Amino acid sequence: MNTKTYVEQHKDRFINELVDLLKIPSISADKAYKDDVINTSEVVKTALEKAGCDHVEICDTPGYPIVYGEKIIDKDLPTVLVYGHYDVQPPDPINLWDSPPFEPVIKKTDLHPDGAIFARGACDDKGQMYMHVKAMEFMTANDALPCNIKFMIEGEEEVGSESLGWFLERNREKLANDVILISDTGMISKENPSITTGLRGLSYVEVEVTGPNRDLHSGLYGGAVANPINILCQMIASLHDENNHITIPGFYDKVEELSKEERAEMAKAPFSQEEYNKALNIASEHGEKGYTTNERNSIRPTLDVNGIWGGYTGEGAKTVIASKAFAKISMRLVPDQNWKEITELFKNHFESIAPDSITVTVKPHHGGTAYVTPIDSIGYQAASAAYKDTFGKTPIPQRSGGSIPIVALFEKELNSKSILMGFGLDSDAIHSPNEHFGIWNYLKGIETIPHFYKHFAAMSK
């Protein structure tokens, strides 16, 4: 039976199984959900067993467990390692969700006439990870698995995959593979499949500015002491110049500059600034001078405040000068910026611009290095052929602005390339309220993935 027919026959069950998985609030960033995260790893283990893995285990780490599964059909055949994550982003701001983030609902939208599943993690990454589990089910049920397969599903991706390096170092042999397959990215559109060939790196820090040793009455002290919030705003504002270049000394030193030709190639991807602005309801775009929107969010590094807080934020008015102000700041990095170097540059610069009247501390959260995958590899060619089979179109290689820090880690620790077969859309609102994943995209992924195995095994001969 071909994948299309099998998916058609089992799609209701495939959807229900994903819905059940999405009901568990596996928020790795918030300790309050510890039991739910661990519970989710158990559910994934069971799913892998049912899908046909010969051996599945929950591997303890210093953090949340990693679910490992495998089916080795012949030691002489190539091995594909599937990576995914079962943890999800925090859902806040909760009040902006149209339905509770962990009570999945299926709704039709203009983009998704067949319906989309609305829930935190629907696309990132439970939905895309589970496509591989169901693809595995198809291949084993139909005796269509042409090579060895291994699964490594972690629970800390949304907090920087802190235990993954530890796990890779200790399990190089177990995880040995010829290619790594990941669905944790998107594609341009349903009509324009694409494969992500580049990812940005990340440096995420938290800063704390302290002024007076206690909150003060803004009338009695206002004007005479440094206000930590005003100072924090001034320090953050100074991190960009009038051209929206980042002002941290040395920040751009190692940035890979693309050639005119490469930028011209990129510019061929279908894109409408007008539609982009309309979709976000913004009057105009904003970014680094001299670059297009698609360059700004893929080949250029950025600095964004992801959260800021200080003083009185409740109802009404409080005339207070806060003792402290805080911000979470992340920088997206490009080849060949080293995230640890950049974190250090940020820390030194931010401390250096602090006025005497306050003190500042910079706490690094996590980070990752940018990555670019070669499109002439067997892995990429197999993925490209798979999309061609099911979409009837050769996918466009695309640089993405997102970060999957572990892709660079895999290359370092396991010495193998990662192929990023994403089936999500930008409009899926991952990391936002009302995250969703199109039923069509979900089923198309399950249908497409087995084709990758077919081509990869064949091309590896």
Place this chain on the structure above:
Amino acid sequence: MNTKTYVEQHKDRFINELVDLLKIPSISADKAYKDDVINTSEVVKTALEKAGCDHVEICDTPGYPIVYGEKIIDKDLPTVLVYGHYDVQPPDPINLWDSPPFEPVIKKTDLHPDGAIFARGACDDKGQMYMHVKAMEFMTANDALPCNIKFMIEGEEEVGSESLGWFLERNREKLANDVILISDTGMISKENPSITTGLRGLSYVEVEVTGPNRDLHSGLYGGAVANPINILCQMIASLHDENNHITIPGFYDKVEELSKEERAEMAKAPFSQEEYNKALNIASEHGEKGYTTNERNSIRPTLDVNGIWGGYTGEGAKTVIASKAFAKISMRLVPDQNWKEITELFKNHFESIAPDSITVTVKPHHGGTAYVTPIDSIGYQAASAAYKDTFGKTPIPQRSGGSIPIVALFEKELNSKSILMGFGLDSDAIHSPNEHFGIWNYLKGIETIPHFYKHFAAMSK
């Protein structure tokens, strides 16, 4: 019996009565405490009746009620109107309190060897307001009330006295008086009594910056869209120049400039910048170039962010570009700035500096006009003599940085001067965690106030 003896005999009861009053969380800024605020007005009514008022009533307003009380001994004698407020500031940040804000405890401190009452509202203004109730008790119990007395105790001072103007307009006759007496300010120190002769005005606004129509993934969109938090920081930072002058066009146009002589007179007040910095644990002061600390917090206008929030502020890391960012901003004003004009100037300027890539809304909260009281009035002279009687020292006239917007309102609506007899200290931490009021200050206030009536009645003959 003289006041000193009476206070000595009844001080334990005076303290216990205040402690009971402080147990009620009358937080006017937070609707959740509505019943407590109203309950407090009942308690104040009962206290005024017990203190000897002939007539007490709870007057409804569009907001929280105003407690009115009076004892008219002779229509031909002058009348003193006592103003105070029974509402308190929100207590957050709660976690910085050493004891629960509404479970008063008495602790000895270096400054208060006789102990201080720690609770929200201990000084601002329940403690200072209640001094007048107990002073009234003394005068009626000892047949020492030399003139008529009226009380007007409101419940919305901490949210801008929104209903007070409405009440004054409708009760000019009932509230008719020769002088208004208020204890809602502080003095320099126990050794250096002072009377506040100037107050700063206030304009309090809330701003909202909106970028994209939903929270976005900072990897996929970072660098290509305006980040509302970064933009808000840039807009706030631009409100001060490198000399910490406020950049809003026209902001300083009506600012009263003091003469060299007046500034020299001010400079005589005892002050140590070193001790000031030490008390706040700051390495250096910060403020408008060309002015001293005491000038910066009294005769100069300011702009402070009282609260800021946006994006992810929870535990861990979230790579999000928030759709919105918010800030509460207040400006302290000096004669002759008009708070409504300044609010308008701020609104127009803040909207004008907003880039096309975001939208901004400015919501005025409340405000008040600055005030200066003449020191040659009978009211001031009577107050000065009262301090001399009980402190053995003539009090220093002092300009305060705080705001009691209603003082200007009284002059406009009731055409009478307010005398600000404050007994609190800067270290009382009003509007901050661990607010407290010295037992010595509390009792000294009760002892001193009757002397004011004695002198005011005599000087009015």
